[in-house]
Amino acid sequence: MTTQHEPRTTETIAALATARGTAALAVLRVSGPDAVAIVDAMFSGDLTEAEGRTVHVGWVTGADGRRVDQVVCVVWRGPHSSTGEDVVEVTCHGGDVVAGAVLRALFDAGATPATPGAFTQRAFLNGKLDLAQAEAVADLIHAESRLGHRAAVSALRGRVSEAVGAVREALVQTAALVELELDFGEEDVAFADRTQLRDLLDTADRELADLIGTARLGALARDGVRVVLGGRPNAGKSTLLNALVGDDRAIVSPTPGTTRDAVEAEAEIGGLRVRFVDTAGLRETADAIEAEGTRRARAAIDRADVLLYVVDATVGLDAEERTFLADLAERQPEVAVLVVANKTDLLAAPLGPEAGPLALSAQAALADDARLDALRAALLDAVRAGGLDAAEGGLVAVNERHRAHLEAAREAIGRARTSLDAGDGGDTLALDLRDALHHLGLVTGAVTTEHVLDAVFSQFCIGK
Template sequence: MLPSTLAQDTIIALATASGHGAIAIIRLSGPEAVSIVNGVFKGKNLQAQPSHTLHFGTIRDEDKILDEVVVSLFKAPASYTKEDVVEVSCHGSPYITEQLLKLFLRKGARLAEPGEFTKRAFLNGQFDLAQAEAVADLIASDSALTHQVAMKQMRGGFSQEIKALRVQLIHFASMVELELDFSEEDVEFADRSALRRLITTLQQLITDLLKSFEMGNVLKNGVPTVIAGKPNAGKSTLLNALLREEKAIVSDIPGTTRDVIEDEAQLGGIRFRFIDTAGLRDTQDTVEAIGVARTKQQLQKASLVLYLFDVTTTLPEQLREELAALQLPQVPYLLIANKKDLATPAQLKSFAGFEHLVYLSAGTKEGLKELEQSLLEVVNANEALTGDRTIVTNLRHFQSLQKTNDALQEVLHGLDTGLTGDWLAADIRRCLFYLGEITGDITTDDLLDNIFTKFCIGK
């Protein structure tokens, strides 16, 4: 339930983006939402209408008509916040929305704080905290995969896994604590071997979730993909081809690119951040040398590396030397034999023994589709898009899972050392606490404020 101070308030906000548009929506939620709108609405008596209905009419300030509107009614508890909710669809003029907001505020509503509608939904039991956070992720999603992950979490997929873990732990915690009531009789209600098996299973599940965060973080923020190679290998041409625009200057003069050029593109529902870099070579040019140093820095931060070489001028032995000198970090990479349209069959065949090799002509875009498919295969896009695997994308969830895993390890250590039931119960309670932080079974005002202030005002 909402705190009493909040439960008495009716909040209001613009639920659509500010600025000119065909339609704008003003949202109200709270005990007086229907009566406030009904008091200025010329049409049907809204208070007498059933939930989930639409009503056409005008909004008037005394005798002045402000706009013709459609009012949507969602009566408690069958609404997003589980309170009475009214949405007023008006014409998308900033002047009109401002006049309507001022009118509703005069009639008793107050401006909503960031995320307050979703915060009320959480506090009223509409969904748990992880699902509430997924609402913000869904709004921010900009690719098929981030949308899919957010939808799964908003519909409770991740929460169900966490709650299942807690239920099993709660059972053992209760059994261990029951033993404390019979400490003088030296009995064990909790099967220690079964508890050990449970802890081991939970650790494996949590480890899988922790491992998924690396993928989830990359997918949420885009896959940092560095395009590297010698000067004139065709890196800038490839960047332009991948972006479908002339982003980088292309020239036959070696060393044209002297700084990092970065832009994003979506391939197969996944967002890639392509980073074009200065050509790797020893140079006396001060500015170009800085660019080469930045290239090496980007390589250390990359999640994926595309190493380009000119297949018409490079020998296999030279490529091996370049790769050895480059010392690619332990990240996935693709070797791209560029300018295939200009190469002889013998030149193309000479590189057949190299792994992770793609033949391409960045200039004519021949082989570009094959390269894009290879990129998706490297990041396991098909598995991520079609699998049922839960992917952790939220740093707060990741940190709580880490703490849970550490507490589980303490439980195992306690079992190994014959720790008494009271200390064992305390470690299990720590596990329950950290898991509860994820779903909101355990919350603080500071935690909720930190989460919901990152939302937009109307959500």
């Protein structure tokens, strides 16, 4: 259940809700106590007594008395609207000139220009959705992959809020009993069973740990997977990049050291947005420019979600490369590493099945090679090994703001468990529980501050 908050303004706002540019239609949104009256002032029909969920066709007239466009107005009466207020959606013909003229007519009639996220913010303030759902609206708009879309829809449906709300509700009941004990402190009455309380805190800690663990999955869904192609010079990294994205993004040359700086390209694989990064070859060199390229390549590998380490199949991995990969696995175990044997077409004898799906010829794959599909599948498997399957199943994925508050709540629960084990007084326990509840409330908006709301809604586009 969402909470209704005190509205921050009573102004009636208006904005273009569709993208600018040439199009068949454009939609403008008006929301606020005077929404119907403002649209009625520029509309040829009579909207003053219009009921909610009704459609009206007429002409918009500008302040100079000239007709601007024939439009369709849909009236929504609060609280049964997207924002909880009176809302009118005006559909006009597309194009910047027409839509701009209708918007000017709305402003002339008394509407105030909407700020980014203003409509969704009003929906939140009026209890139409909670803060996590409001953030999901922005994620849905900016989704660039099918997984990102599914994660945003899941959050919009309330999956994140339900998971956080369940933990918070259990803590609320317990905190209430602890607070009650404080009221009867002189009578030495215990309302909260300590064994049950410890079990509840343990359960809350596990559930919060699981939610925090989805932050990386949420980042993958929203931002995509960063796959870095690394290896020795002339191993065929650039050719493989071009094959994976189906485009000549990187310059290919038989001369070692051609790639000096990172080259990025994107593709969608299995519904997941993948950002491939081709890097300079890793080797010691006296050339200052190539050395800088090598330094940048190592930095890119350190930021990777997955490393495709490309090896010339005619040469194989040398001892230095094996040491490098071993050190990487120890230093950054979260980076999945796939070793790709490239240039198999140059081998005297083809590699047998034991070579696995990561042996291929990127040059041949530019035409059509089933091994390239096998590499894509192996790439997805590597990401799934990091927990992507869980995201695709339950699809509960928190963002970085959620993660920060969930970690703070978990720390407070940890302190509460320590106090409980030490037999400390109920006042210390109550303070820790209040702190945990505060941070959980900040996730869904049950607790809000001006700073939090401004930070969240400033990420939206105007008109949403």
